[in-house]
Amino acid sequence: MQLASGGAVIRDPAPRPADGFAGIIATRLRLGPGTPVAAFDAAVLAPFRDRDIPAQAVPTGALSALRLREALPPPVLxxxxxLLATAPDLADALAGVRALLAPGGVAVFDIPDLMARLAANRFDLLGHAVPALPSLLVAEMLLWQHGLVLFEVRSLPGPGPWLRLLVRHEEDATKPVAGTVLMRREAERAAGLEGPAAYHRAAVAVAEARLAVLDLLVGARREGRVVAGYGAGSAAATLAAATGAWPRPARLHRASGGRGGRARAAGQPSADPAARRPGRGAAGPDAGAGRHPGTGSAGGAHSPMPLERSAGAAAARTDNRLSEIPGRPSGLRAVTFHSPGTKPG
Structure with missing residues (x-):
């Protein structure tokens, strides 16, 4: 299996307030040349500056907020x-929001739509860039601990489902909690997000998806076909590696001969195993002595673990993990694989 990398891919970029949102919120809050706006990311301020609204980027944290309040007018927006999904010190960051926001002002938060992601089994959107995925119920609790109240929520279009939260001070009675918040609370409770049920179902769904991909790869291997993924090399490699297949990444380019030349994969191993460099094999950078079981002896030419063998090991590992999931549906097992010419065990 070969995976063609097209460069870095941002799987789940956080949404940015578009020009349309700036116009809506500016009208709603009556923002003008005399009403300051602040943001933790300077890149989102351009639509407000285009409207001659004073807008500036500010740092997070309670201490920074107190210093800014002494030097500048507090932001109305x-x-x-x-922030709720990425702040390394969330308590300090939320305390800073509470201290910095002007009385009667609005803070806008964006969080991943956890309920939609679990329902669609979008585990491919998980990544280190967004380390936390709070539900709306959890987000409300975190905000309430710092004197902040969610009063409106809306869904955002984009590569991954996100929610936009409008938040006020606890003592601000001019902004009642909207029906969209009440409906979302009930939907998340019905989906099991208040307890472990939804997460148990998600664990089973992820395991089944991994096994389905593994089944596809093994079937293609037995039929002598090659599976190639184009366009999202890093994401595809991560998914394939999760199945235990250990794909060999490759970067495609045109061979010599100019226009219309034949595309080939760079880094493809030589047809002669003896021509390979010691310690490197078709299994990629993870092949080598002491790295993957079954990849060959130390110091010699290495070959990848047979796909059926690695698939069987991955299926066994997945089946063990499935057995550890509380509330696992009866009869759910990982599929088993056998080499061509042998009978299933």
């Missing part, structure tokens, strides 16, 4: 972005 604070664009907090994905």
């Amino acid at each position: 604070l664009l907090a972005g994905p």
Whole structure:
């Protein structure tokens, strides 16, 4: 299996307030040349500056907020972005929002739509860039602990489902909690997000998806076909590696001969195993002595573990993990694989 990398791919970029949102919120809050706006990300301020609204980027944290309050007018609108999902010190960051926001002001937060992602089994969107995925119920609790109240929520289009939260001070009675918040609370409770049920179902769904991909790869291998993924090399490699297949990444380019030349994969191993460099094989950078079981002896030419063998090991590992999931549906097992010419065990 070969995976063609097209460069870095951002799987789940945080949404940015578009020009349309700037116009809506500016009208709603009556923002003008005399009403300051602040954001933790300077890149989102351009639509407000285009409207001659004073807008500036500010740092997060309680201490920074107190210093800014002494030096500048507090912002009527604070664009907090994905703070609830990315802040390394969330308590300090939320305390800073509370202290910095002007009385009667609005803070805007964006969080991943956890309920939609679990329902669609979008585990491919998981990544280190967004380390936390709070549900709306959890987000409300975190905000409430710092004197902040969610009063409106809306869905955002984009590569991954996100929610936009409008938040006020606890003592601000001019902004009642909207029906969209009440409906979302009930939907998340019905989906099991208040307890472990939804997460148990998600664990089973992820395991089944991994096994389905593994089944596809093994079937293609037995039929002598090659599976190639184009366009999202890093994401495809991560998914394939999760199945235990250990794909060999490759970068495609045109061979010599100019226009219309034949495309080939760079880094493809030589047809002669003896021509390979010691310690490197078709299994990629993870092949070598002490790295993958079954990849060959130390110091010699290495070959990848047979796909059926690695698939069987991956299926066994997945089946063990499935057995550890509380509430696992009866009869759910990982599929088993056998080499061509042998009978299934």
